[in-house]
Amino acid sequence: MNENEYPSNFSFAVWKKILPFARPMGGRLVLVVLLLTVNALIDIAYPLMLRHILNNHVVTGDAAGLRAVIALYAALVVIQVFTVYMFIRLALFCEFTIARELRGAVFKRLQILPISYYSQTPVGYIMARCLSDTANIGDRIVWGIVDMSWGAAYMVFAIVTMFALNWTLALIMVAFMAVLSCVTYWFQKRILKMNREVRKRNSIMTGAMNEGITAARTTKTLVMENQSLEEFKGVTGAMKLVSSRIALLRSIYGPTVFFAGGLAVAAVLTAGGMLTLQGALALGTLAAFISYSFEISHQISHLAHVLPEFVASQANVERVTAMLERQPEIIETPEALERYGGNFDPKTENWEPLLGDVEFSDVTFMYPDGTVNVLEHFNLSVPRGSMVAIVGETGAGKSTLVNLVCRFFEPTGGRVLIDGRDIRDRTQLWLHSHLGYVLQDPHLFSGSVTENIRYGRLEATDEEVRAAARAVGADAFIEKLGGGWDADVGEGGGRLSTGQKQLVSLARAILADPRIFILDEATSSVDTEAERLIQRAVAVALKGRTSFVIAHRLSTIRAADMILVVDQGRIIERGSHETLMAGRGHYHDLYVRQFAAAE
């Protein structure tokens, strides 16, 4: 998961995977290459035009036909400008299209990757794959083709032309090109290597800056301002060291290429000058050679810069294709897909209603990244309309059952049955369409309150949305918001308080009118008054539905038909409140400790 990994060698196999995204652009890209070839040819032609003017008109003093030559020159200019306009436009179109298609594909894949993927991968990492890597790939593929095809075309044409004009001078130029390529290779290899180091240091530095600002309030209370500045100076110092080293290399590299160009001109001037004096070379030809030698040294250093960048972008391709090839862990059976349709083409006409009987039959389960079974031969029958409370300490593993009922994970052994049929007989979409889910830290999407509630049932009318809000008692605060029902909740719901977000997410769940309700109760992060409001809303939401509640509130626990006590990932006790209290076990302990303070 290192952002700075770089491939060392070009691998065709890696690039081949991205081909399907580039192929639709194939015709346009061929056209781009053709335009560039014409463009390069015209660039070759200019010195020849100059040569012609010098040799046939200026030196001889013959004005006849000069007008036609100038007109041709101007025509070439117009054609070249046209190719420039067309190839940039086409290339950008290809670049943006490839990036768009890749982004869409990555996002689509993300929607079917398992939940476990999200708990193991930082959001920032996924975002970088989805947005910047895809843009980078589009950019590198297209502009790599542009730079390389133009450079190659120019060099080939230039060499052919030079040999046609004068092979002695051409040989000098080829020798010079060889030397310059070696020098460039030497420098670029080192610059590239150091660049990796600079990027690594830079991302460390950005991270430290980020942390320094986010942590500033805590740093203040700990009186660690100076200490944290000293640590930061260490980071920027290391960054300065490597970036100065690369600056030194760059300082020498650019002028060295220039020097090589100067030497080429000197060599051509000497050899060409002697030939001209002997009458073996026309003056215009000498001028053309001088032009070529300048442009070729420029092209070599440009290609030296482009090629490694192209190879380096292989890392982006590898990361994106790895994501696209990643398989979801939960796969629908062919029969279920056939009957109920996939996530993106549901056959709702075949869907049975969900009644709400849930049964765990001999379930054994281990998390994909775990080493022990957290459930072993677990059996539990939850008849429709009943409520299961799951209690235990923080981090005890209370989410496991919920993860299985939601089919975020599948049991490693045994079966989960919904209405008497294996959960795998039907599709996730069928299940999720009948499920209500409220998180302890409720997640809202930016947009209006109404839009957020409507997320529960997309086709609900405004009136239905309001009714759902009224049912959980959220209407009172919503109507007081500036903007009322259309009030923007901000990114992640940031403009609402935690209690308000919980009410909205309850209304959202109710609107879906689910048969199975999952509630991850909040610990006391809101004050007592707000808590009462939420408690009442929860009671409304759960009524008449099968529910699984990760519970912290005594009132919820007491209302449950079945209480499961979880400790260190395992279910150690189960039963009603009364039987568990009478058993004087772990639950009794918990209960006494939790409320002893108020005795």
Next chain:
Amino acid sequence: MGYRPPESKKAILLDALKGRRAVYASAIVIIFINNLLDFVGPQVVRFTVDCVIGGEPIPARLAPYINLIGGIDTLRGRVWLCGAVVALAAALCTAAGCLRNWWTLEPSEYMAKNLRDRLFGHIQRLPFDWHVRIQTGDIIQRCTNDVDMVRNTAANVLPNFARGVFIIISAAALMFSMDPVMAAAGLCLMPLFSITGVVYHRVIGKTFLAVDESEGMLQSAAQENLTGVRVVRAFGRERFEIERFGRRNDDLFDKLIKMGVNLSAFWAFSDLIALAQTVVVVTAGALRCLNGQLTVGTFMVFFSYTMMLLWPARETGRQLSELAKCSISLGRLLDILSQQPEQDAENPLTPSMDAGIAFENVTFSYDGVTPALKNVSFTLERGQTLGVLGGTGSGKSTIAYLLTRLYDLSDPNEEPSGGPVLNTGRITIGGVDIRRIPRGHVRRGVAMVLQEPFLYSKTIGENIRGASNPGADLSARMERAASVAAIHDTVAALDDGYDTRVGERGVTLSGGQKQRVAIARMLLQNAPVMIFDDSLSAVDTQTDARIRDALAEHTAGTTVILISHRVGTLMRADKILVLNGGEVEAEGSHAELISGGMNTYRRVYDLQRAAVEEGGGSQ
């Protein structure tokens, strides 16, 4: 005395360049020299073509030198001498180029480092209030992207711009001195570049903005989808999300294409001007040569100079737009650096903090309009425990913020600036007004855990030990503190124990676990006064109770302030303050408060107890 903010954008740059200013200035001189040397090559070519190869007379200025080596015939026999002069000029140019690069690149890195350090240090010292008000993302953006913008300007844009200006001016002067008519032909279209520059800045700048905006929308769509993945899945909204993302993806594409069309037109137009300029030079040159007004060599020189001029001229428009962007970046940095950091009194006192605390008629408002605390007074003896109960917005955290000097009351010696005075009263520790005590001293004496504490991306052990004095038994003390905070067992169960890293690349701790690590960190500080500001809000009640029991033992002899809305958390305090709307509604011990008739404390107590009795009733 006090902090003097930088006066201008320029001052920021000059300050950060301190120690490298002379070097950077020399680089500009070198650029000028370098650029003069650039003109030598074509002149040698001209001389070779006209005088050595052709039969033109030797220019009078050069004649003595040519005669020194034996006249023009010597050169005709040894054309390599001309080549050697070109090579020598190229060598000098190269040396100058190396110096120029090194003297601009290294000082730019140096400047960026200083700028980053300055910003970082400054931000650490800015008041708490500033940190509450800012958008963290925006500030981070400034400290990274804007600094990089400034660095790039100093390293590349400015030197290239200077080079461009030098070349244009000196080439124009040189060309006019050689042949005014040809100079006019070589320069006539250049002014058009300034028009393209303006167009670039105006039109393309606008499409760039539209792209940025659309990109931001796409980014937040992705971000929300990813952080809300469980909600998306549980509602089966994958298709809806893909469509929503698809719409924004298409929108970004449209904006990019619009920008692309503009860009290709811009580049094509720039090329058109540049190439048309060469057509003009070639035509004029050929005609003048035919008329005998120009030598072949001079024609070639003009062609070379025009080519040399075209690239920098073409770039100036874009560079000006870059310089404008850099100025905006500097403005954003100036914004941060102009903020006043926290400052301590001139004659500070550093009394022992292990002493009694008193609030005397404290009224405080964050915004100068609505008071958060109204006329609050209380005293707390050394070693006592104070409980503060109140709902959201009752002002209970404000007490903690004032006592740690994260916010200050106004200085009584300063004239109030009209209007109602909302920051009045006095807070003392051991009888000393805390405004006289340096903030660092206050905060070392009064330790506190924020409601949302931050853990550094270091190991858990480093986090807990970070703020404490080193000592031989530090790790034993750390484990003891962690046990009290009920986090030791959790940490010990991790593969690397206390050496486990926290954060993106390490283990992710739950909100409750973070709070407990922060509590351990505070306990290890061993401060005489400790504040728990709802520090256990993300911990379940069982663990909360366990921690409080252990704390009671550990903090014996320490002055403790407990802030909570759970009666259970506070009831054992020596004194409980009930806050309502910023005012002290009641004060007393638990026993006094519940027997004192109907008050907020009693109401909350009944509410919270009702749940318990209802639960316990079956036993």
